[in-house]
Amino acid sequence: MTEHPDQSEHSDQSEQSEHSERPDLAALQRRLAEFAAARRWQPYHTPKNLAAALSVEASELLEIFQWLTPEESARVMADPRTAHRVRDEIADVLAYLLQLCEVLGVDPLAALEAKIDRNEQRFPIGE
C-alpha cells in the first residue's frame, strides 16, 4: 500500500510543469521532503512531533471559526484577508499530514479510499 514516492530522482520542481497546470499531491510531498532535508529538519520530524504539529495547525484553522455563528462561518472566504488566512492554515495542515505520511510510509490517498469504502458499508444510504 505504502511505498511513498521515490525521493531519489527528483525534481527541480519540473515535475509540476510536466504534469500540467495543476500541482500534484505526490510532487508536493516530494517538495516538502526536500525542503525539510535541505534545512536539516528531519531529526525533528519524528512521527510523534509531526502528529503534534498537525494537530496544532488544525487548531489554528479552527481558531479562525471559533467565535463565528454557523452563518458567518459560511461567508468566511468573502473577506480577502480571512480567506488568505484560511488557505494558509489549510496548507499547513496538509503539509504536516503529508510529512507524517512520508515518515510513516503511509499513502494518504489509498488510506482515504479504503476508509470511504468502509464508511459506505458502515453507513448505508437509508431509503
Next chain:
Amino acid sequence: MTEHPDQSEHSDQSEQSEHSERPDLAALQRRLAEFAAARRWQPYHTPKNLAAALSVEASELLEIFQWLTPEESARVMADPRTAHRVRDEIADVLAYLLQLCEVLGVDPLAALEAKIDRNEQRFPIGE
C-alpha cells in the same frame, strides 16, 4: 486559485477505475461530497463544524503517539493493529480537510503549493 473541481459531470464512483490504479485527490473529494449528500449530512457540514471535526480527528491521530518515546513513535507501523489505526485516523483527517475545502471552495493543492513557495522565501537554505 480556488474553484474546486467541478462536481457535475462525472462520478458514479466509476471515475476511480477509469483513471488508473491510484485514487486521485479530486475523485476522492467528489466521493466524499456525494457520500455526505446521499446521507443528507450537508446541513451539518458548515465550515465551522468541519474545522472542529478536522481538529478532533487530528487529536485522535496524536492520541496514538502521546505516550510514546520518539523512538517508539518511529516504529509505530511495525504493529499491524496500530498501523491500521494510524491509516484510519490519517484518512479521517484528510477526509475532513477535503470536505472543508469543498464547502469553502479552496483548492488544497494550490494552497499548499503557494505556501511552499512562500516558505522557500522565508526560510532560505543557509550555507
Next chain:
Amino acid sequence: MTEHPDQSEHSDQSEQSEHSERPDLAALQRRLAEFAAARRWQPYHTPKNLAAALSVEASELLEIFQWLTPEESARVMADPRTAHRVRDEIADVLAYLLQLCEVLGVDPLAALEAKIDRNEQRFPIGE
C-alpha cells in the same frame, strides 16, 4: 452563580476531609500525583506528553459539541448521558492540566489571576 450540583459530599480522602466538605484544587492535584506515582506512570508524564494528552482530552470534549447548533450546545446538560460525558471530559482536561502544572512547578490559580489582571488592562471596558 453556578449552583452546580454538589457531588462532593463523599470524599473520604484524608486530605480532603481535613479541609472541608468541598474538594480542594490542591488536594486533587496531590491525589493525581499519588495516583500516578502508585502506578509508576511518572516516566510517561513528561511536560510534552502531558501537554499532548491535555490537548487530546480538550478535543474529546469538543467532539461532544462538534455537530450541534449553538442552541443545541446550550442544552447539552439536559440529557443525563451527555451530561455525564461532558463532566467526564472536563475532569480529564482538568486532570492533565493539574498534572502538567505539577511537573512544571506552575501554580495554575496564580497564573490565571495574573492573566486576568493583564486582560483587564488589555481589554478596558468601553463606556
Next chain:
Amino acid sequence: MTEHPDQSEHSDQSEQSEHSERPDLAALQRRLAEFAAARRWQPYHTPKNLAAALSVEASELLEIFQWLTPEESARVMADPRTAHRVRDEIADVLAYLLQLCEVLGVDPLAALEAKIDRNEQRFPIGE
C-alpha cells in the same frame, strides 16, 4: 511536592482577600464571568464556542513543546521567556475551562473528584 513560586500575595480583589492570600478557583471563576459580562461577550460564550476555544488554547500550549525532546521539555521553565509563555497558555486553558463550566453549570472540582474515584476502581494498583 509542588513548591511553585508564590505569585499570589498581591490580589486586592475583594473576593480573594476575604478568603486568604491565595486566589481561589471559585473567585477566579466569578472574575471571569464578570469580565465577560462587562464586555458583553456572553453571546459568544456558547458551550460549543468555549469548548472550541479551550481546545485551541490547549494546542497553543502544546505548540511550545512540539519540537522538543522529552529532556528539553522537562527544562522548559528554565528559560524565563518560555516559562512566561507556558504560564500564560496554562492560564488561558484554565480560563476557558472555568467559563465552560460556568455556562454548563458543572463543578469542575466535583467532576474531577468523581473521575479520580472512578479511575482508582478502574486502575487498581498492581501488587
